[in-house]
Amino acid sequence: MAADAIDPLDFLDVDRLLTDDERAIRQMVREWVADRVLPNIEAWFENAEFPREVAKELGGLGLLGMHLTGYDCAGTNAVSYGLACLELEAGDSGFRSFVSVQGSLCMFPIWKFGSEEQKKKWLPAMAAGDLVGCFGLTEPDAGSDPTRMRTSAKRDGSGWVLSGTKMWITNGGIADIAIVWAHADDGIRGFIVPTDTSGFSAKDIHRKLSLRASVTSELILDDVRLSNDHVLPGVVGMKGPLSCLSEARFGIVWGAMGAARSCFDTALGYAKDRVQWGRPIAGFQLTQEKLTDMALELNKGMLLALHLGRMKDEGRVRPQQISMGKLNNVREALKIAREARSILGASGITLEYPIIRHMNNLESVYTYEGTNEIHTLIVGEALTGLRAYE
Amino acid sequence: MVMDVVVLAKHVPDPQGTPELGEDFLLRREGVDGALDPGDEYPLEAALRITEYHGGEVTVVSMGPEPAMTAIRRALSMGAHRAVLITDPALRGADALVTARVLASAVRRQPFDLVLAGIESTDGYTGTLPMTVAELLGVPAATFARRVEVNDRIVRTERQTEEGYDVVECPLPAVVTVTAGATEPRYPTLKGIMQAKQKPVERLTAADLGLSPEELAPTQSVIAVEAAPQKAVGEIVQGDDAVTRVADFLAEAKVI
Ligand SMILES: Cc1cc2nc3c(=O)[nH]c(=O)nc-3n(C[C@H](O)[C@H](O)[C@H](O)COP(=O)(O)OP(=O)(O)OC[C@H]3O[C@@H](n4cnc5c(N)ncnc54)[C@H](O)[C@@H]3O)c2cc1C
Numbered sequence: 138m139a140a141d142a143i144d145p146l147d148f149l150d151v152d153r154l155l156t157d158d159e160r161a162i163r164q165m166v167r168e169w170v171a172d173r174v175l176p177n178i179e180a181w182f183e184n185a186e187f188p189r190e191v192a193k194e195l196g197g198l199g200l201l202g203m204h205l206t207g208y209d210c211a212g213t214n215a216v217s218y219g220l221a222c223l224e225l226e227a228g229d230s231g232f233r234s235f236v237s238v239q240g241s242l243c244m245f246p247i248w249k250f251g252s253e254e255q256k257k258k259w260l261p262a263m264a265a266g267d268l269v270g271c272f273g274l275t276e277p278d279a280g281s282d283p284t285r286m287r288t289s290a291k292r293d294g295s296g297w298v299l300s301g302t303k304m305w306i307t308n309g310g311i312a313d314i315a316i317v318w319a320h321a322d323d324g325i326r327g328f329i330v331p332t333d334t335s336g337f338s339a340k341d342i343h344r345k346l347s348l349r350a351s352v353t354s355e356l357i358l359d360d361v362r363l364s365n366d367h368v369l370p371g372v373v374g375m376k377g378p379l380s381c382l383s384e385a386r387f388g389i390v391w392g393a394m395g396a397a398r399s400c401f402d403t404a405l406g407y408a409k410d411r412v413q414w415g416r417p418i419a420g421f422q423l424t425q426e427k428l429t430d431m432a433l434e435l436n437k438g439m440l441l442a443l444h445l446g447r448m449k450d451e452g453r454v455r456p457q458q459i460s461m462g463k464l465n466n467v468r469e470a471l472k473i474a475r476e477a478r479s480i481l482g483a484s485g486i487t488l489e490y491p492i493i494r495h496m497n498n499l500e501s502v503y504t505y506e507g508t509n510e511i512h513t514l515i516v517g518e519a520l521t522g523l524r525a526y527e
Numbered sequence: 528m529v530m531d532v533v534v535l536a537k538h539v540p541d542p543q544g545t546p547e548l549g550e551d552f553l554l555r556r557e558g559v560d561g562a563l564d565p566g567d568e569y570p571l572e573a574a575l576r577i578t579e580y581h582g583g584e585v586t587v588v589s590m591g592p593e594p595a596m597t598a599i600r601r602a603l604s605m606g607a608h609r610a611v612l613i614t615d616p617a618l619r620g621a622d623a624l625v626t627a628r629v630l631a632s633a634v635r636r637q638p639f640d641l642v643l644a645g646i647e648s649t650d651g652y653t654g655t656l657p658m659t660v661a662e663l664l665g666v667p668a669a670t671f672a673r674r675v676e677v678n679d680r681i682v683r684t685e686r687q688t689e690e691g692y693d694v695v696e697c698p699l700p701a702v703v704t705v706t707a708g709a710t711e712p713r714y715p716t717l718k719g720i721m722q723a724k725q726k727p728v729e730r731l732t733a734a735d736l737g738l739s740p741e742e743l744a745p746t747q748s749v750i751a752v753e754a755a756p757q758k759a760v761g762e763i764v765q766g767d768d769a770v771t772r773v774a775d776f777l778a779e780a781k782v783i
Pocket of ligand 1: 238271272273274275279280281282304305306307308348353501504505506507508509510511514525526527
C-alpha cells in the first residue's frame with residue numbers, strides 16, 4: 138500500500154500507535170492464522186472439532202500465557218496480548234477462546250494465587266501447550282450469578298473432597314487440568330484438578346450452532362479427593378474467579394474486533410465485486426452507509442481496545458472499564474457481522490464466507506465472560522453507586 | 528565443527544502491494560511499507576538449522592536504507608544472532624554489481640564458512656547477485672539448492688532441476704542459493720521478537736567498507752520504462768468444425 142492511501146481496514150491509522158514489537162507480534166500471529174487456521178476452519182467448524190494438536194504449536198510460538206512473566210512465559214505487554222487475541226479471533230473465536238482459557242483463566246490464577254511449587258509444576262508445561270487447562274466456574278443453575286454455585290469443597294483430613302457439576306466449560310473434554318471454583322467453609326476457593334483424578338469426568342456438549350470449533354463440556358465432580366497442594370493458597374472469595382475473568386475479558390475486547398474486521402473485510406470486497414442493476418452494489422448509497430458505519434465502529438472499537446491496553450500496561454485499568462470495553466466491542470462486532478451478512482445476500486448464509494460463522498460465534502462471546510446485560514449493569518453501578526443486578 | 532553462516536537479506540517493498548517507480552525509474556523505497564524478502568526466509572531457515580545442528584552463529588548482512596531495519600529485525604526474531612546493515616545515500620540506485628561489491632566487502636569483515644542467499648529478490652529479479660558475491664569473495668557458488676547439508680568442511684546441496692535434482696558438493700567456504708522448495712521457514716516466536724532488539728546490529732557506510740566512489744558508481748542506468756505490450760485479442764473459434772480448426776492452428780504453430 139502506498140504511504141498516502143487510507144487503509145480501509147485501519148482507517149484511522151491506529152497502526153501507527155503501536156510499537157515495532159507489537160506490530161511484529163501481530164504480524165506473526167496473523168501469518169500463523171493465515172497458514173494454519175484459515176485453510177481448515179470451515180471443516181473444523183462444520184465437523185464441530187477443535188484440533189487439539191495446535192496447542193503445542195501455539196505454545197511453541199509463545200502465545201500461551203504470553204502476558205505472564207517467568208515460568209517460561211513470554212512476558213509481553215497487555216497490548217501485545219490483545220493484538221494476538223484480535224488476530225486469532227479474525228481466524229475464529231474458537232482459537233481465541235482456547236488461548237483466553239489457557240492463558241487468562243487457567244495459567245493466570247496459578248501465576249497469581251498459586252504457591253511457588255504449583256507455579257513450577259504447572260506453568261511451564263501449560264506455556265508449552267503440553268498441558269491444556271479448563272476453567273470451571275459456571276454451573277447449570279449458576280450462570281450470571283456464580284456466587285450461588287453449589288459445588289462444594291470439604292476438608293478431609295489434610296486434603297479436600299470436591300462435589301458438584303460445572304456447565305458450559307470451554308476445553309473441558311480435552312483438558313489435562315481443570316481450575317475449579319467451589320464453596321469451602323471460609324468462602325469460594327480455587328482448585329487445580331488433574332482431569333485423571335478419580336471421580337472427575339467430562340461430557341462434551343453437542344449440537345451447538347456457535348463456537349463449533351471449540352470444545353464445550355459439562356464437568357462432573359463426584360467426590361473428587363485432592364491433597365492440599367491442589368488448592369490455590371493465595372485467594373479466598375469471588376475476587377479469585379473475577380480477577381481471572383477481568384484478564385480474559387480484556388482479550389475479548391480485542392478479539393471481538395478481529396471477528397468484526399474479518400466480516401467487514403469480506404463485505405467490502407464482496408460489495409465492490411458484486412454487480413446488480415449494472416454496477417457494483419458498493420456504489421449504492423445504502424451499502425455505503427452500512428460500510429461506513431461498520432468502519433466507524435471498527436475503528437472506535439480499536440481505539441477503545443488500545444486505550445484500555447495502554448491503561449492496563451500502566452497498571453491503572455479498572456474492571457468496570459474493561460466491562461465497558463467488552464460491552465461495546467462485542468455488541469458492535471455482532472452488529473457489524475449482521476450488517477456484513479446482509480451485504481452478501483444469500484452468499485452470506487453459507488460457510489463459504491467467514492461471516493455467518495463469526496456471527497454465530499459472537500453470540501457465545503456476547504454471553505460468556507459476563508453477558509451484555511451484566512456488563513451494562515456493572516457500568517450502571519459504577520455510574521450510580523446503585524447495584525441493579527442482585 | 529562450529530559454523531559461521533552469513534545470510535544475505537533484502538528489505539523489499541510490501542510483496543503484496545503494487546511497487547511504484549520514482550521519476551528516475553528507480554523503485555520507490557522510502558515511505559513505503561516493506562518487509563524481509565519472503566525468498567530470503569528460506570536461506571535463513573537453512574542457516575538456522577545448520578547452526579542449530581553444528582553450533583555457530585548466523586549473521587544477516589543487508590544493504591538498504593533505514594527502513595531495512597524492519598527486515599533485519601524480522602531475521603533476528605526468527606533466530607539470527609547478529610546483523611550488519613550497510614546504509615549510505617551514495618548507494619541509492621546501486622546496481623547488482625555495486626550491491627555485490629558492498630555485500631562481499633561486508634561479508635569479508637568477519638570469518639565465514641558459508642554464505643546463503645535467496646535465488647533472486649522479489650523486487651529486482653536480477654538473480655545474479657549471489658554468484659557475483661561468490662566471485663568477488665573467490666569462493667565457489669552452488670545455486671538453486673532445495674537442500675543444504677554440511678559435513679567435514681564440504682557443503683552438499685541438492686540443486687533443483689526440471690526433472691528432479693543434481694547433487695552438488697563443494698568445499699567450504701562457499702556461497703549457496705536456496706530455493707523456496709527448501710524447508711518452510713519458521714515463524715518468529717514471541718521470545719524471539721522480544722529479544723531481537725537486544726541483538727547486536729552493526730551499521731556501516733560505504734566508507735567503512737573502504738570502497739572508492741568509482742567502485743560505487745552504477746554501471747547500469749535505467750533510461751526508460753515501458754509497459755509490457757498488451758496481449759493481442761485472441762480469436763474465438765465457434766461452430767461444428769471448431770475442434771479441427773483449433774487442432775490445425777496448434778499444428779501450424781508447432782505446439783502439437
Ligand atoms: C460457548 C460457551 C463457552 C463457555 N465457557 C465457559 C467456561 O469455560 N467456563 C465457565 O465457567 N463458563 C463458561 N461459559 C458460561 C458462561 O459464562 C455463562 O453462560 C454466562 O455467565 C451466562 O450464564 P447463563 O448462561 O447461565 O445465563 P443466565 O445467567 O441464566 O442469564 C440468562 C439471561 O438473563 C440475563 N440476566 C441474568 N441476570 C440478570 C440480571 N440481574 N439483570 C438483567 N439480566 C439478567 C442474562 O444477561 C441473560 O441474558 C460458556 C458459555 C458458552 C456459551
